[in-house]
Structures are given as structure tokens and as C-alpha cells.
Amino acid sequence: MEDKESLRKLFLDLGCEIENDVVFDKCFEFCNNYDVDLDKLTELWVTFCVNNDADIQPTIDNLIKMEHMILKKDYKLDHTSHYNKNIDNDDVLSMYGCTESGRPSKRARRSPEVEIDADTQVDKIKAAEYSFSPATCTEKSSVSSQQHQVRNVTDKEKILLSVGETVSSWKKTDYEVQVTKSDEPHIPSDARYMYEILSKQGHILTSVCQNLGNRLFKTWLTTTNNGIELRYVKNVRCVSQTNFRTFGRINTNKDSTNTVTLEGSTRRKGISGANTIELDFRNLKQYSVFSGQIVAVEAVNPVGDTLYVKEIFTKSYASPAVTPMIESKLNIFIAAGSFTPSSNMHYQALWDLMEKVASDEPNVLILIGPFLEYTHPEIQDNIIKDTHHELFEKILIKIMESTRRNTQVILVASNRDVHQEPIFPTPHYTIFNRKLLQNYSNLRLMPDPCILDIAGLKIGITSVDVIKHIGKEEISNVSGDRLSRLADHVLSQTCFYPVYPPFEDLNVDTELWEKYAFFDQQPHLLVLPSDMRCYCKVINDCMIVNPERMHKHTYARLSVKPVIGGKWSSNNISCEIAKV
Template identity: 30%
Template sequence: MVKKDAIAAEFENVGVSKLSDGTLSKCLDICDDFELTEEELAEQWVAFSASHLGWHNKLDEDILARMVAEMEKERNKAKNRIIQKPKNTPKTNLSSSIPSGYVTPQRAKPVSRIASEHDSSLADFSPASYSPAIFSPSGKKAASATSGKVAFEFGSTNGASWKSGNENRVTIESMATGSGVLASNYKFMYEPIHLTKAILADRVDFLGEQLRKQNDLPEFSLMEEQQVEETTFVGRIGCNADDLKLTSNSVVITGSADRDAEVSLNLHKLEDYALFSGQVVAIKAHSAADKLVPTKVFSSVDLKFPDKPITFDFTTGPMEMVVAAGPYTHSDSLTYEPLQALMQYVKEHKPHLLVLCGPFVDSIQQHVQDSVIDDSYELFFMRLLIDALKPISNSHTQIVVVSSSRDAHHLPIFPSPPYTISPADKKDLPNNVTFVSDPCLLDVDGVIVGITSTDILKHIGPCEIASQGTDRLGRLASHVLHQASFYPLYPPQANIHLEAWEKFGQLPVKPHVLVLPSDLRFFVKNVDDSLVVNPERLAKGVSGGTFARLEIAKPADDKPFPDSVRAQIVKI
């Protein structure tokens, strides 16, 4: 039997409190008339409020009367169609007992200019349609005045259409990020200390030998040797401060050999340097007062582009590419308006390649942390992805979904394997979707694209010390290329499995495009003839964020690759 206190409790759960006695009595009448439980009535209210009131958290008898009128209309429509409503409908079959117009709330306004300037035929993939009881639209009621505007440009964008000139599908091939391609889950959580030391030492030896050959350096000496004359050493930069904050007084270097000691560095003779914890460097230095005094630092491994041609057909126009990174919903809701706006943009512009970097079900999002999702995280993610990609399922756009260790439904480890998709779910997904690991290296018709969803730029920032402060973001990005690793920082700020990092976390070739999503300011930069792109986040707090779009023209033989690209950062 329906009771007033139970009704009040259910409305409290959906954010409606302090109901008057008259309102509660009216609720009892509605439950009797429409054969609803207390929970079903509250869910009915959520749907009505979202559809007609723009989410209103106040409830009185007048508003209930409006809701009843709409419910009567739905019931009369059902009678006219000679559809008989079964009695004693089980609680689990909610959709059959609630008028169809209120099962899936519809948004009253378009999310942004990008979404509103095109048709609105996209499927409603809001998780509210799966779990109405947790529907909570973002507190940002209206679209930002800057939605759809260009926030940053790279290259000359005059005449750019940002639309594909043909419907040919690009081919995508995964390349090794070390000794192979990470394609499945692996065991982690146990890594013996001797294995950690061996992996770090091997990396020092590997990069050290490349630095020695590139710069024509003599054989390296052991760290503990006291040398008055200048000698060459190789090792890994570290920090000996208690707070692990790298300063000019706390920089140390450790070699790879068992006999190598940890030696402090005196940087006063270096005019130009940029050092961070975990960086492998070769130095020319001499000893003074139990410290090494370097006069020259070598830290940049010379990566090469793969020796293979770009096979994309440029005769009908440039290659169009869109890159976005999660989170894809606002911090105060699970309605995914930014993701829907992006899908409308993609549906209209039809790029050849769409890169979606996780997280999708962000483990640090408030509703996810509060565990208010009715389904499992895995089911929530798959429903979201299937509905989100449905509008572009029949297009020529190739979709790359990059995993993230921040996803609640995924392994919290780096390198992160591709999302696990069941055979049944694969049937519901479009055939133009490719799931890849974090990090990954892709060959897109000869254009090499390196991607990581882990915020390496933000992680390196506090652990770096540099002699100059110009173009800090470009300098942080350059460390990834110079160290030939998607995550060269050690000790890490992410949950890293070093053995998997050694196998699947490296950068063996120079990519044409390097995607490094970060909370730091968005940018598109030419870094050592690679185009580095930080699209930032598609959702930033309760506001919409940004995404990147690129047009890649046929590269000229005598010019660096970024000269053939024009790009923009666009606000969602």
C-alpha cells in the first residue's frame, strides 16, 4: 500500500523536499488512479519535470495537476490505439506502467550552437533514459555564448571546409609501441623490486647507447669514479629532496650498473637545460666536492619517421580528423550533453577519422564516485557508447576509441589495454569502430598518429626544472619525443606497471601527429617536425570544453609535415 512518508522519501531521493500535506494527498490519489508505486511516481515526476519544466525541484498541487493532465492525454492515446495496460505491472517493467512520453526525458533546449545549427535527429543517448531516478541535468542551464567558436588556430585556415571531400574510408593499422601491440588484459599488482631495477637499468642502457652514437660520445664512465678531468656519464635524473620537488639543489643522477652510485649534480655551468625525474641523459662533467658538474647535457633521442609513404588519396581533398578527450559529461550531471553536441558535429562534417580518448565513465566524476548508477559500470558504458555512435554508424568516418585508466569500468593501470567488448555488444556497435590501448600508435593510410589518454603533460610539469621559461607547454611535449616514450616520468604519478610499460609504452618512431590530451591549456604545436595536439577536455566542470579538428593536405617533400596541416581548437 502506498504511503505518504514513502512518497516523501522517494521525492527526497530525486531532489524534491518539504512537500505539503496537500501535495502528498494529491500524490496518493495519482498513485491510486494510475496504479503507480511511490518510486514509479517519483520517476514519473523526473521525466515530466525534465520534459516540461527544464528540471524544476519544487512540487505543489498546481504542478501535479499539469502532470496529471499530460498523463491523461497519454492514457487516452493508448485507449484510442486499443492498447490495454496490464494490471499489477511488476516494478521491474517500469516502461509499461509509465506513459511512453515520460520514459525518456527530452531536453528543452539544444546544448550548444554546434548542436543547434544542425538537425536534431540524433538518438537520445542520455543515461537518464536508462536510470531515470538519477537524472540530474547540469547546473549550466544555457549554452555558452562561445559554443562553436574557434579558440585557437594553427596554420592558415582560410578556405578550410572541415568536411571530407570523399566518402572513402581510411585504413587503420596498429603499430608496436615497444615490443608489440597491447591487445588484451594482463596481470598486474605484483612487480618484484629486482625486476623494477632491471627494467629501469635496461632503459638507461638503451637510450644511453643511442645518445652516445648520435652525439659521437666516448664510452661512459661509472658514476662513483672521481674525475678531475671532464668525462662522459649516462644515467637517470632523480630527486633527493624529502618533498620530491626537483630544484637546482636536489637534482641527482643514477647510472644503470650495480656499482653506479647516486650522485648529486651542480648545474651552475649549464646555460640551457630542462630536466625532470626519470629522464635519461648523457652528460659531460667533472667532479667537484662530491658532485658532478655537467657542462653539457644530451637528452634528445633522434626519432625518425617510418620509411613508408602516405597512401591517402589527396586528389579529392585533405584528410579530415577530429580529436576529443573525456570526460564527456559535466561534473554535476550524467547526461552527456557535450558528447551529444560532438556527435552532431561529426554527423554534419563527416571527418575521415574521429579519435575519442577516455575517460567515458570518469572515476573522479561526483555521481560515479557516489555510486548512484543503477547498472554496472560496464553496462552503463556500453549503452552510452552504442547510443552515442548510432547517428554516425553508417558514415565513412572511422572511429578510434582510446582506453583510459580513469574509467570506472576499466583496469586502473598504465599501459591500459583496449576496452573489453563482449561478442553480443560488438553486434550492436557500428563496424567502423576500432578499440585501442593507451598508449597506441596508429598507421592511418601512412599518417602515423601517436595517442595517449594519460595526462603526461600535467604529470611532468611539477617534476621538471628548466633554465628558461619560454613555451613551457611545447617543452613538456618535447620530452615525450626526446625520450621516445609515452610516459618517461619516474617515479610516476600514474599507476604504472613497469614490465608492461617497457613492452607497450614506448615511442619507437616519430609520429606525424602526437595526441596528448591534458588538463593544461589546449594547443597545437610543431615540435621537432611532429604536430602535437592537446584538445584539452570536451567537458570542463559544469561548462563545455573543447575539441580539435585537423585538415591534412598532401605533404611536400621539402617541407616539415606540420606545414601541410591546418588545425583549430573549437569550443563545444
């Protein structure tokens, strides 16, 4: 039963709620048969879904496909419990790294096994039409693309999620808009990074903690009018048998005992680090904390080694942005990378989207990187014959050629692009082809994170999967809509990436993070792309959208109505997440 709850929690981290015990049984069968633990199994499941455009919600059919494509290929079957099963020659030889001919075989990703109905089969050759040039992809890539680009046409135009009023038509409107950066600071293109000193890094973390902690105190005081005066102390290790309030940064340890500690915001003279103390949540009915979160607590510390928390306060939202001055209906299309599956470099999903953009002509098209993800097999194996910048500019030219002049195209950079600075916050893309920028005046290059301003409509965007990162670090006993709770953490911390320490694959420069990763005003719309299932949530009157990944042929489209009577509401935005 404990293993079942652990697996349920791991899938909840991915935004999946499993009610069918058959799915659990199949997962435990895989763990026993292939000697993998629950954490590894869920990691393999995410890998399978990303590489094969599969729904993140596990089903028996897709689990079996994952077994054939990953487990059977990369993990040896435990023969002690399966000695009476027949294994074909290919499986036996592959265990020893050999093919039927006896030669060593190089492990490679297998193509998904898809059953194609004759009436719904699409043209397999279509992908080849979109190859950029013979210098871009090898013949191997071309053949692979034809095998992988077959998709059931019944998925086209399928609405996965709809929020707000129904939009009768997404076709062109005559309303012309200009997209600019908001007044908040954005990382410049010439920013210097990784020059920080550890002592200065500690000072920055302390300063951020003090600023947000003081704001939490003030907000907490205005929301509680019980007439009880409590002491406010900055030393988290203050010994007291009576209730007092303090604040600090959370550090969770999920690898061992799920312990939670609080790091204070003061550093004693001669001590390199701030005071820390363990938190005891046994008196709380519910809580949700993650590493890096700044919280305020009401607690007692009778002995000096543990804070027994009576109450925790985490929400101190930024002030809302001013009312937008939109004069007519505004249509916005949003898609997030990666834009091509790991099987090829032909970007079929992106070109399908561009056909839709050319047809509907939205006012704004927002494309969020990565475009050339550094983990893509063909990039890692150096199969691409163009330079990375040349390939990126070829993709960009094709995007702009497919877009009408009255559609503003916004490209948001990603630190996962192989041709981009591997740092967060990330400067905007560099374009060496100056004619490209001169020829397309409707192209805007934006850093990560950024806040767009469209006639006063503020749209906050980051390419980092902050929702998944928070979910991996969260310790909670709260039931309900987990995706909303994770997204709410971003808003309440007023930071595009509040996790600390950051994930291993994300290079965060602390000085740049302090300057450019926070927002003083809450955007009207917040775009947080994630590998987790698509969602559209309204939290504190801010609409938060995850369009999921474009390589799964999924994108978001929004219709924003003008303000009537001078009062703005999230109801002014209608959102659909659809298949293209």
C-alpha cells in the same frame, strides 16, 4: 617577491602566464583569509576549472567564483583579520555542518553561478533529452543537469587556436580510409599485470637507461665535431679532475631544496641499487630536467660526491616514420575525456560533438577516455543504477548511432575509467555486447598508448596527462614556451610516459611499460590530452596536439593534405581547436 615568483611558477606549471598583479594580490588574499598555501590554492584552482568548464587562465571574476564555490564552502575564514566583517547565517551554520533548520548538512559541490542573458539563453531542457534511461540517472541528477547545461551560445564554433593553412570547409570528403594499429607493439587485451618482482623491475629500469643512454652518446658524438676526445664512463661516481661524459636517470626533489641527482646505469655486485650522485648546474646557462629523464652529461667530479656539469645532452629523437600515402584530403576530429562535468551524467558536450560529427562526417573520429571517470561524484556515491559496463555500452551505442558508416570511430582506453583495468599501459575496452561490434564495422577499440596507421600516417595517442606530470617534476632555468618544452621531453625520450617514479594515481606496470610505452619511429602526429590549456605545437617536424577536455566543449579537428612530390612535412596538417 619570493612568494610572487613561486606563485607565478606554479601557474606556469599549468600553462598560465600571469602579467596582471591584481590576480596575484587576489590569490595572496585568499591564502591569508582561508589559511591555504600556494600549492593548495593552485590545486583548488584546477579543481574549479575542471568542474565548472572554466578557462585555466585565471581572471579576477573566476577567482571570486572559486572563492564562493570552494573556499567559502570548504575552508573556514580567518576571523582574526576579518572580525569586523558581517557573515550571514548560512555561512555560520555551514561552518558547523548545519543548515538553517539545525540539521547536519552534507557537503556537496555547488553549481556555478552563471549570469544568463535573455537573448543568449539556451534551452535548459535539452540535456534531459539525452538521458539514457530512467535506470541510468536519478531524478537528482536530472534536475542538476538542467541547472548546469546552460551555456553561452556565443562560444559555439569559437576557434581557440589555429595552426597551418586555413581550412575553407570541414564537410564530408569522399575519401574512404582504413584505420589499423601500427607495427609497433601494443598491449594485448589479456595482459597480466602487477606480477613483477622488485629485482626484475630494477633490471628493467637499468636496461632502459642503458639503451637510451647509449643512443644519447652516439647522437651527441655526431652533433659535436670539435676534435676533443673525452672519456665515456658508466660509473657516475667516477672521480676525475678532467672532463668526462656519463649518463643516467634524473631524480628531482622539489619538495625540499630543488636538488637533482643522477642515478647511474650500472649496479655493483652485492648492491641492490645503482650508484647515485648529486648534480651541480651552476656552470650551465640553461637546463630543463625532470624525474625519470635519461640524460647524458659532461662533467668533472674532483672530490667524488658531486658532478659539476659543464654540458647536458637530452635530445635523441626516434627516426621519423615513412612518408604517408594519403591520396586525398583527410579530416580527423579528436576529443578527450572526461566527456561530462562533475555535476551530472548526461554527456551534453559529447552529444553536441556528435551532432557536429553527423553534420560534417569526418573521415576519422578519435575519442580518448575516460568515459566513466572513477572520480566522478555520482560514480563514487553509487548513484548510477546501471552497471558501469551497461552505462558505457549505452553511451557507445548512442555514439555509433550518431555516426555515419564512412566515419571510422576510434576509442582509446583510459586507466581512469571505472569499468577499465586500472593499469598503465592499458588494454583496449572490453565490449560484452557482441551484436554492438557486429553491427558497427567502423568501430575500432585501441589500447593506451597506441599508434594508429592511416595509409601510412602515424598518430601516437595516450590518455595519460603526461604533460602535467612532467611539469610537476620539472626543474629548469629556461624561459620561453613551456608547453613546447614539456612536449619536447616526450619526443626526445621516445616514450609516452617517461616520468619515474610515476604519479601516485597512475599504476604503472614496469614490464608492460618497457614493452608497450616506447616508440621506435616518431609519429607524424602526437595527441597528448591534458588539463593544461589547449595547444598545437610542431616539434622536430611532429605536430603535437592537446584538444583539452570535452566536458569544456573543446575538441580538435585536423585536415591532412596528401603528399606532393614525395616529401612529407608537418605543414601538410592544418589544426583547429574549437568549441562545439
